[in-house]
Amino acid sequence: MSSETKQILTTDGIPLEVSLKKAEKKNKIKAFLLVAPLLLFLIITYVFPIGEMFSRSIDDKMITNMLPNTFKKMEKWDGQELPSEEVFAAFYYDFKVLVEKQEHGKLGQRLNKEKNGFNSITKKLFRQVKREKIDESINIKEQIMKVHKRWRNVEYWQAIKRTAPPYTMSKYLKGIDMYYAADGSITQVDEDRRIHRILWLRTLEIAFFVTLFCFLMGYPIAHLLATLPMKYSNLLMICVLLPFWTSLLVRTASWMILLQQQGVVNDFFVMIGLVADDSRPEMMYNKVGTYVAMTQILLPFMVLPLYSVMKTISPSLMRAGKSLGGTPFVAFWKVYFPLTIPGIGAGCLLVFILAIGYYITPALVGGASGTLISNQIAFHMKQTLDWSFASAMGLMLLSGVLVIYWIYNKLVGVDNIKLG
Amino acid sequence: MSKNPEFVKFDKVDKSYDGKVLVVKDLQLDIAEGEFITMLGPSGSGKTTCLMMLAGFETPTHGEILLDGNIISNIPPHKRGIGMVFQNYALFPHMTVYENLAFPLRVRKVEKDEIDKKVDKALSMVSLKGFETRMPAQLSGGQQQRVAVARALVFDPAVVLMDEPLGALDKNLRESMQYEIKHIHESIGVTVVYVTHDQSEALTMSNRIAVFNDGKVQQLSDPAELYEKPVNSFVAEFIGENNTFNGEVTDISNDKCKVKLSNSEILANPISVKSKGEKTTVSLRPERALINPTDKMDNMFTGKIEEVIYHGDHTRVRLNLLGSSEFILKVPNSTSNLELKVRQDINIGWNSIDARALDPK
Numbered sequence: 043m044s045s046e047t048k049q050i051l052t053t054d055g056i057p058l059e060v061s062l063k064k065a066e067k068k069n070k071i072k073a074f075l076l077v078a079p080l081l082l083f084l085i086i087t088y089v090f091p092i093g094e095m096f097s098r099s100i101d102d103k104m105i106t107n108m109l110p111n112t113f114k115k116m117e118k119w120d121g122q123e124l125p126s127e128e129v130f131a132a133f134y135y136d137f138k139v140l141v142e143k144q145e146h147g148k149l150g151q152r153l154n155k156e157k158n159g160f161n162s163i164t165k166k167l168f169r170q171v172k173r174e175k176i177d178e179s180i181n182i183k184e185q186i187m188k189v190h191k192r193w194r195n196v197e198y199w200q201a202i203k204r205t206a207p208p209y210t211m212s213k214y215l216k217g218i219d220m221y222y223a224a225d226g227s228i229t230q231v232d233e234d235r236r237i238h239r240i241l242w243l244r245t246l247e248i249a250f251f252v253t254l255f256c257f258l259m260g261y262p263i264a265h266l267l268a269t270l271p272m273k274y275s276n277l278l279m280i281c282v283l284l285p286f287w288t289s290l291l292v293r294t295a296s297w298m299i300l301l302q303q304q305g306v307v308n309d310f311f312v313m314i315g316l317v318a319d320d321s322r323p324e325m326m327y328n329k330v331g332t333y334v335a336m337t338q339i340l341l342p343f344m345v346l347p348l349y350s351v352m353k354t355i356s357p358s359l360m361r362a363g364k365s366l367g368g369t370p371f372v373a374f375w376k377v378y379f380p381l382t383i384p385g386i387g388a389g390c391l392l393v394f395i396l397a398i399g400y401y402i403t404p405a406l407v408g409g410a411s412g413t414l415i416s417n418q419i420a421f422h423m424k425q426t427l428d429w430s431f432a433s434a435m436g437l438m439l440l441s442g443v444l445v446i447y448w449i450y451n452k453l454v455g456v457d458n459i460k461l462g
Numbered sequence: 463m464s465k466n467p468e469f470v471k472f473d474k475v476d477k478s479y480d481g482k483v484l485v486v487k488d489l490q491l492d493i494a495e496g497e498f499i500t501m502l503g504p505s506g507s508g509k510t511t512c513l514m515m516l517a518g519f520e521t522p523t524h525g526e527i528l529l530d531g532n533i534i535s536n537i538p539p540h541k542r543g544i545g546m547v548f549q550n551y552a553l554f555p556h557m558t559v560y561e562n563l564a565f566p567l568r569v570r571k572v573e574k575d576e577i578d579k580k581v582d583k584a585l586s587m588v589s590l591k592g593f594e595t596r597m598p599a600q601l602s603g604g605q606q607q608r609v610a611v612a613r614a615l616v617f618d619p620a621v622v623l624m625d626e627p628l629g630a631l632d633k634n635l636r637e638s639m640q641y642e643i644k645h646i647h648e649s650i651g652v653t654v655v656y657v658t659h660d661q662s663e664a665l666t667m668s669n670r671i672a673v674f675n676d677g678k679v680q681q682l683s684d685p686a687e688l689y690e691k692p693v694n695s696f697v698a699e700f701i702g703e704n705n706t707f708n709g710e711v712t713d714i715s716n717d718k719c720k721v722k723l724s725n726s727e728i729l730a731n732p733i734s735v736k737s738k739g740e741k742t743t744v745s746l747r748p749e750r751a752l753i754n755p756t757d758k759m760d761n762m763f764t765g766k767i768e769e770v771i772y773h774g775d776h777t778r779v780r781l782n783l784l785g786s787s788e789f790i791l792k793v794p795n796s797t798s799n800l801e802l803k804v805r806q807d808i809n810i811g812w813n814s815i816d817a818r819a820l821d822p823k
Contacts, residue, residue, distance in 0.1 A: 362552035364539040365517055366566035367617065373540070376565070380556045 092440070099434035102210040105152050108145065109136045113206040121203055124196050130183035133202075134176065137164075141171050157201035163190040213434035218242070238418070238435075245414040248332055248404075249397035255337040256344040256393045257386065263341075264348035264385070269357070282345050290339065294403045297335040301326040301407065327409025335403045340396055344389040351385030387454045395443050415439060466530065469495035469653055470516065470621060475525035477511050477677075485511050487677040489525070493655065498647050500656045500664040503674030504700070509657050512674075513623050516655060518542050530620065540569075545614030545622040545652075549629055551606045553598040559585070559609050560594035566617040584616040587646060604635045611643065621653045628663065640666050661701050665689065673697050689747075694734060695820040698745035705751070705789050707744040708822065711735050718760075718814050724785050729760050729814035734821045741822035748778075748792040750816040759811035765789060767806045777802065783810060 050058040106113065111132040119125045140146045150164035167189050170176055176185050187194045204222060215221055215228060219236040223229040230236070263282065267275050285293060300306045308322045317323060325331055355378065363373030401416040408414070415435060422432040470493035477486040486508040493499050501509035514520040516527060518539030526533050534542055545566075554562050563581040572580070585591050588608035598606055607627060614622050624643075628636045644667045647654050658664055664671050665685040673680045673688065673696075681688060681697045692698035695706070707728060713720040719732040721744055730744045755762070765783035776792050779802055783789040791810070793802070802808075 356550060356552065358548045358550060358552040359554060361517075361519055361539070362546065362548055362554070363565070364519075365542075365544060365546040365623075366569070366613065367540050367543070368565070368569045369540050370538075372569055376569075377554055 092437075095433040095436055098430050099213050099437055100209045100211065101430060102205065102212075103208045105149065105205045106208045108140055108149050109133065109202070112136050112202070116203050116206065119199075119203070121200055122196075124183075124194070125199050127181060127183040129199075130186050134171075134178075134182045134186065137167065138171055141168055153201065153205065156205055157198060159192055160198065160201070163192045163198070166190050167193070213431045214438065216431060217435045217438050238415075241413070241415045241418055244329075245398055245416075248329065248336070248412075248414060249394050249400075251333060252336045252340060252397045253344075253390050253394045255333065256341050257390060259337070260341055260344035260348055260389065261382075261386075264345050264352055267345070267349045268352035268355070279349075282342055285339065286342050290402055293339060294335055294406050297331070297338070297403075298326060298407055301331050301334065326407050328411045329408075330412075331407035331409070332404050332412035332414075335407050336397060336400060339403060340393045343392045343396060347388035347392065348382065348385040351382055351388075355381050383454065387450065391447070391450055394446065398443060398446075399439060465495040467494045468492045468528070469497075469530055470655070471528040472512070472516075473526045473528060475512075475515065475522045475527060477508070477515060477520065478523045484523075485677050486515075486522075489677075489679065491672060491679060491682065493653060496651045496653055498644070498654045498656065498667060498669045500658060500668040500671045501674055502658060502661060502664040502671050502700075504659060507674040508677040509659075509672075509674040510625060513625055513655060513657050516621075517544055517546050517623055543617075543619050545617065545619035547607075547610045547614045547622065547624040547627040549626045551598075551610040551627075553606055553609055553613070555598050557597075558594065559590070559596050559598070559601070562598065562609060563613050563616050566613065570617060580616055584612040587615070587650075588612045588642070603631055604639065607631060607639060608642075611646065615646070615650070615652065619652070621655060624654065624656045626658050627656075628658075628660075636663070637666075643667065665701070673700060675700070691733075692745065692818065692820070695743045695745060695823050698818065698820060699823075703748050703790060703792075705746045705748060706823070707746075707784065707786070709742060709744065711738055711740045711742055711819065714738060719819055721819060726763075726784050728784070728817065730817040730819040731815045733818045735819050742819045743821065743823045744817050744819050746812060746817045748790045751789075751791055751810050751812040753791065753793065754809050755811035760814045761817065762809065762811045764807055765810050767802060767804050767808060770802050770804060781808070781810065 052058055052061050112129060115129045115132040116125065119129055137146065137149075140149055146164060146168045150161045150168075153160035153164065167186065170185075170189050176182065192198050212222060217238055219231045219239045220228050221231060263278070267278055267282070269275075270278065298305075302308070303322045303324060303326075305326075307325065308317075311317045312319050312322065325334070359377050359381070360373050363377040364370065368376065398414075399416050400414060401420060404412055404414045405417050405420070408417070416439070419432045419435045419439070422428045422435070470491075472489045472491040475486060475489040476484055478484045485506075489508075489512065491512075501512060503509045511520060515522050518534070518537065522535060526535055528534065529542070529544075554565065557565065560581055563584055564577050567577045567580060581594070582591070585593065588611055590605060590608050590612065593601070593605065593609075598609065601609065607630075610627065611624075614624075627643075628639050631639060640663055643654075647667075656664075656667065665688070668685060670682060670684055671688050672682045675696050681693045683691075688697065689702055692701060698704050699706075707721065707723055709721040709723040709728075711719050711732070712722045712727065714732055714735065714737065717731065719730055719735060719742075721728050721730050721742055728744065730742075735742045752759070763783055765781035767779055768782050768787055769780040771778040771780075772795075774795070776794050779791040779793060780787070781789040781791060789810075
């Protein structure tokens with residue numbers, strides 16, 4: 043049929059189909075050019091840093107480049123007994139190069155992270171090499187083993203072999219309190235040193251409860267906002283939004299003034315006789331402070347999506363529910379509440395994701411028992427300068443958020459989210 | 463079983479929202495069992511407020527509302543057992559048609575089998591069988607409307623309230639739904655209180671119509687009487703079309719009065735006027751005035767045609783008559799039609815019984 047239908051031509055003789063495609067292509071290019079700056083911006087500020095973070099978190103190339111020959115020779119080593127003369131010799135020559143470049147210190151530090159005690163024996167070896175005490179014409183293995191008894195210990199050579207691959211997951215393992223044991227298996231650290239796991243669980247717990255508190259407080263407020271007459275609801279809306287317009291730091295600082303032991307809230311408790319003057323409760327530098335301040339700060343993120351959804355629910359639906367015989371509670375629970383689920387989903391997801399990565403507030407009012415994983419990341423960024431570990435934890439946090447998002451999508455469906 | 467003529471009773475009901483203005487004033491209204499009564503009026507006339515008070519969403523400021531002899535002013539809406547069809551249908555958007563209909567039955571703890579039966583019956587009543595699993599958003603406006611009607615009827619309420627249920631439908635659908643609702647009412651005999659501002663809807667469907675204005679019932683009567691015998695000029699104006707003359711009564715007897723207009727005098731039927739010298743507005747339906755009347759009529763005048771508008775089934779003619787250029791005539795279109803031309807002079811006549819002298823506007 044189609045071959046029989048006459049081809050439609052435009053006035054200048056080009057088939058209509060072709061010229062339509064041409065016009066469409068032009069539009070597509072135009073549309074792409076319009077979003078191109080944003081795309082570029084996103085790539086530079088988002089995709090690239092995350093990629094950089096990832097590569098930094100697994101990067102272990104430094105040592106691979108320092109001992110290239112050693113690792114090559116080690117490939118044949120079974121790792122059970124001391125390596126052969128060949129390996130020792132390769133290690134010696136690699137080390138000599140490092141000494142010339144004055145990079146032997148870095149090697150010592152890096153190996154020390156893998157196994158304690160490397161720092162001192164590489165220093166010893168360095169002094170021997172510097173003084174040219176090692177005779178390259180005879181057995182190098184014997185001479186190195188004489189430098190320090192640890193060089194005779196096979197565990198140290200196993201440790202060197204473990205650093206061979208250019209990439210490592212050790213930072214991620216460290217983030218969940220695990221490490222590669224001497225035999226290469228993944229092991230948990232001693233129970234009294236498992237700090238990260240506590241931090242992860244605390245972060246989840248605080249994020250969960252902050253979300254819950256925000257929901258419990260935000261739902262009635264949003265309902266009120268959506269049902270009050272305009273002139274009152276505007277005023278209330280300003281009250282909800284006011285914290286938004288105040289600096290986060292100022293708000294957190296004001297909570298510090300309110301919550302400290304000699305603070306306003308405690309003074310009030312003492313005044314009404316709720317607590318004795320000498321037993322004022324600690325409401326700051328612990329979880330309580332973190333809960334109170336974060337709930338207050340994140341509340342608008344719960345109220346706004348809920349409000350925007352509730353605003354669209356016609357009041358006649360509740361009336362219909364009641365007129366059809368439902369008690370006010372049944373009408374609310376069966377009619378109103380299910381219709382607000384998209385808003386609840388959006389609000390909870392928003393608050394939870396913000397809470398899980400929250401930094402300033404827990405850092406200021408959290409104290410020791412109220413700090414979160416983000417504070418630990420900042421600690422490694424600024425204090426220990428272990429950026430690869432900070433990157434690894436950052437990525438773990440990011441993937442945790444993605445997992446939560448995925449679970450949420452499975453349970454509620456992301457297309458059900460309504461932000462406004 | 464004899465029908466209760468006071469099945470629903472508004473007894474001296476006042477309603478004020480702000481304590482200053484009464485939106486419903488001293489309402490006295492009895493609705494018989496099984497009756498289809500329409501509250502008709504312009505917006506802001508208090509008709510919807512009356513409906514909301516009956517449904518229980520508003521409480522009367524004064525007076526009582528009785529349902530089957532019981533005062534219901536203090537009963538919450540969910541215990542009144544009154545079905546309601548809302549203006550925008552108010553179907554629950556997250557429930558299927560079946561769940562929407564089952565809702566009033568489930569909250570009454572009706573058994574599953576019974577629910578199925580009743581929902582099925584209600585859906586077949588509005589000819590929507592097979593739509594059980596659809597969501598309201600997947601239905602057209604007319605279908606949603608029927609679901610809303612079925613939902614209001616499915617739990618066999620004694621009274622069904624309808625708040626401008628056809629307002630959102632297009633004209634053709636609205637007309638067919640009017641008949642459908644009327645037939646449903648006739649077949650199940652439920653008492654219906656219907657609110658609308660559309661007078662043709664009210665005339666088509668109701669047993670009786672209560673015309674509301676300014677918080678008061680202006681006239682309560684059956685459609686024919688309402689149209690033919692409006693008791694005041696508001697009703698005459700609001701229902702159907704109307705030619706009016708403002709004047710003063712110069713002479714009055716039992717069934718006739720003379721009304722002096724600015725430059726002439728007509729005979730009219732005294733309804734609201736009692737004595738000489740009263741101001742009055744005379745109302746005359748356009749179809750009661752005839753062109754070149756063959757019978758003798760007591761009002762005969764000559765007017766000049768200003769405008770002729772063809773309407774398909776009839777032609778509207780605007781005349782300059784008795785000093786007013788707004789006099790409307792409706793001429794049925796038939797084969798023996800007269801040739802009507804603009805600026806042509808024609809003779810017009812009507813009987814004084816059809817010209818009702820009402821209160822002055």
